[in-house]
Amino acid sequence: DAKTTQPPSMDCAEGRAANLPCNHSTISGNEYVYWYRQIHSQGPQYIIHGLKNNETNEMASLIITEDRKSSTLILPHATLRDTAVYYCIVRVAYNNNDMRFGAGTRLTVKP
Amino acid sequence: DAGITQSPRHKVTETGTPVTLRCHQTENHRYMYWYRQDPGHGLRLIHYSYGVKDTDKGEVSDGYSVSRSKTEDFLLTLESATSSQTSVYFCAISVSNEKLFFGSGTQLSVL
Numbered sequence: 305d306a307k308t309t310q311p312p313s314m315d316c317a318e319g320r321a322a323n324l325p326c327n328h329s330t331i332s333g334n335e336y337v338y339w340y341r342q343i344h345s346q347g348p349q350y351i352i353h354g355l356k357n358n359e360t361n362e363m364a365s366l367i368i369t370e371d372r373k374s375s376t377l378i379l380p381h382a383t384l385r386d387t388a389v390y391y392c393i394v395r396v397a398y399n400n401n402d403m404r405f406g407a408g409t410r411l412t413v414k415p
Numbered sequence: 416d417a418g419i420t421q422s423p424r425h426k427v428t429e430t431g432t433p434v435t436l437r438c439h440q441t442e443n444h445r446y447m448y449w450y451r452q453d454p455g456h457g458l459r460l461i462h463y464s465y466g467v468k469d470t471d472k473g474e475v476s477d478g479y480s481v482s483r484s485k486t487e488d489f490l491l492t493l494e495s496a497t498s499s500q501t502s503v504y505f506c507a508i509s510v511s512n513e514k515l516f517f518g519s520g521t522q523l524s525v526l
Contacts, residue, residue, distance in 0.1 A: 340515075347505050347517025348458065391457075400446060400509045401473070405458035 307331070308392045313410045316386075322379040324409050326392030329373045335394045337368060339377045340405070343388040348405070351377065351390075382413045418442045421506050421518040429526055434493040436521050438506030440486075446509035447489040449473075449481065451502040452520075458505065464489055496525045 309327040316322040328337065338353040352359055352366045354375075359366045365378040379386055391408040418441030428434050438447060449461040450473075460473030462481040470481050478500060480492045493500055506518040 345503070345520065347507070347520055348515070350514040350516065353513065400448065400512065400515055401460065401463055401471075403460070403515065405450075407457055 307335075307394045307404065308406060310390075310392050310406065310409045312407065313412070315412050315414055316379075316382045318384060318413050318415050319381055322377075322382040322386065322411060322413070324377040324379075324390050324392075324411065325374065326377070327374045328392070328394050331372050331394050332396070334396055336396075337366065337372075337375050338393040338395060338403070339364070339366065340391045340393065341386075341388040342391070342408070343385075348391065382411075384413050384415065387411060387413045419506060419508060419516060419518040421504075421521050423521060424519065425522045427524045427526065428496055430497060431495050434496050434523065434525075436491040436504055436506075436523070438489045438491070438518060440489075440508050442508070443486050444508040444510060445486075446512070447483065448507040448509070448515070449479075449489065449491045450505045450507065450517075451475065451500075452505060453502050461491065461504075496523075498525050501525045 336353050336355050339351040340348040342348045352361055352364050354366045368375045389408040389410050391405050395402050420439045422437045446465055448463045450458045452458045459475045461479050462473050464470045464483040482490045501524050504521045507515045
């Protein structure tokens with residue numbers, strides 16, 4: 305019972321912005337949107353999270369639509385090292401026990 | 416890397432033998448988690464701990480037990496390993512009840 309839908313794969317040119325979409329049409333009012341990524345066989349890495357406002361940190365920006373049914377993770381200047389599987393997850397605040405990692409989007413950054 | 420160390424990094428064992436995986440953290444975080452990752456299933460929560468001697472089951476806990484006698488160590492035990500438990504195991508800690516930080520993983524092969 306996946307709470308999110310992501311495209312299985314995407315390509316991006318090095319130096320360009322990578323825009324990764326996520327649909328979460330059944331999101332509840334108390335659920336946050338989280339993004340993680342997993343580079344090759346490493347452990348997943350936290351990127352960013354948000355509730356309803358757009359968020360930005362040193363790694364990425366998160367744009368959440370006004371109805372909160374979808375979001376976009378933006379890597380402003382993708383590099384080859386950003387090649388990874390990106391996971392979009394929704395979860396209730398302060399409940400890491402309910403973090404469900406789906407299949408994610410495999411982003412390939414090409415030179 | 417939030418001071419998480421998993422050991423061993425790789426292990427090959429035989430069906431029916433006991434196996435213990437160790438997760439060690441250096442920052443006294445309360446919540447710790449064990450996940451397994453398999454092709455086609457993504458990351459799935461096995462067990463988690465919310466304090467010393469306080470643990471609970473996750474999505475795929477059958478065949479696994481855990482113990483946490485000290486804040487810094489969270490052990491995952493396979494009492495009698497089976498081939499279906501061949502997987503990559505990740506430990507994670509929760510920081511500020513918001514973000515998960517993952518270890519580098521343990522590749523376990525049960526022959």
